[in-house]
Amino acid sequence: MQSRMGVIILENMEFFAYHGCFEQERTVGTKYVVSVTLHLNLTQAILTDNLNDTVNYQVVYDIIKKEMEIPSNLIEHVAGRIVSSIKKQCPTIEKVNLRLSKYNPPLGGQVEKVTIEL
Helix, strand or coil: CCCCEEEEEEEEEEEEECCCCCHHHHHHCEEEEEEEEEEEECHHHHHHCCHHHCCCHHHHHHHHHHHHCCCCCCHHHHHHHHHHHHHHHCCCEEEEEEEEEEECCCCCCCCCEEEEEC
């Protein structure tokens, strides 16, 4: 069988966390939404139907959840930690695209969310 590159996407995972530069953000917290696209070779998983031949979504979710629980000043920092941790713990993943949104950022007006993509 020809090599099959593919993507696994975990979409719109919701977390309540305490990231931000202001004391209020660190005390009150807010909602965050994370989506991640994992690029990897899926050839073996297609052939074998075996979880060991792909990426376990639960492992990826747990990595993201753990990193979201660590308060940071910047969502850029959180996103970078998530990508690094996924690549370190799941070496079969060749590329990670991550989208992290912070809802209701304190910008002095009505703003639904701020989003970073890596």
